[in-house]
Amino acid sequence: MDLVVPVKRLAEAKTRLRGAAGDDPAAHARLTLALTHDTVAAARAARLVRRLIVVSSDPVVAAELAAVGVEVVPDGPLPGLNAAYAHGAEVLRSRRPDGPVGALQADLPALRPDELDAAIAASAGHARAFCADADGTGTTLLLAAEGVALDPRFGVGSAVGHAASGAVALTGAWPGLRRDVDTPDDLRAAADLGLGEHTRAVTVPCR
Template structure:
């Protein structure tokens, strides 16, 4: 497994990251400011993933027209989400679409709220997963978030099903489903952003340029 193809699911900007509302405008909670922040998180995440040597292709799953236009502008194809379908079915569909032209591809799911992600971290996690797949312990592997409860990255070997179990306590669900936990010092890969405190910690690590620009007037979210 030299490279992987990744699905990145993105909610509508108006519905995404409700606990971050106000983080971009000193607590005012303006919907436009919130949408700019949510979009910046996505764009910094996909830009970092595009720069990873081990990532062959990205596919964003979304029904938000603004997200579709913006990610297409940086070279990422988009497939529409199915309204009411839910996150895990969307990821399964994305994995299926990625494998249409290459049924033997290794595929994975990457969360869209990793503004401090470094390409080298993603490469290292994929390399670790490739070693696990080659050794045989499991055909699936996941990276837990900084709290150890959620999942930021899920990968599966060629010929294996992705079997996403995202949602509350997804790390535990993925492990119970047979996925192997990836261990490594990858702070940006583990720092997903759901709250203002998460955003502050991501900023301490160093966020991407789009998130940095949105936060420029508000140095302490």
């Protein structure tokens, strides 16, 4: 499986999470970047992930991730999260036209590699499949089989949108894969599962 992970410019990302790692904007940027680092590290450690690229035009994101061997490609010509996923999928498919591709959210600091492997394995036999978030309304992972368009529909109510588009909902527990972080409460819930090392290093007690 080849995965694409989009990351907004740090100054614009995770606005509802502001203050969770301190009050100054630099602290918020560090937290946003830490979430990405932990998500990407877990994904790269998954056995069934062949290649991963990050889509971002933020120079700090590009430099930080390149330093640990992650490929970063700039945003495509169209704005928005779904456009970033589609652009990343095009890049991956340009290299392996018939390979399966996946879209992974960048804010999964409690993700475990074995959870991602289990979700990818569970998607076998389906043209497209997705993992809903802990609330059941959003999407943390979308997978498309060989030769199938990714057709991302992330955003508010994306679980319904992906199901309506024909993607199959994956039913495994996978708490770290389902726990995306948009708010301080989400961050506390992720901490209960066990944060990755980068997020642990920049978070202040939030209980």
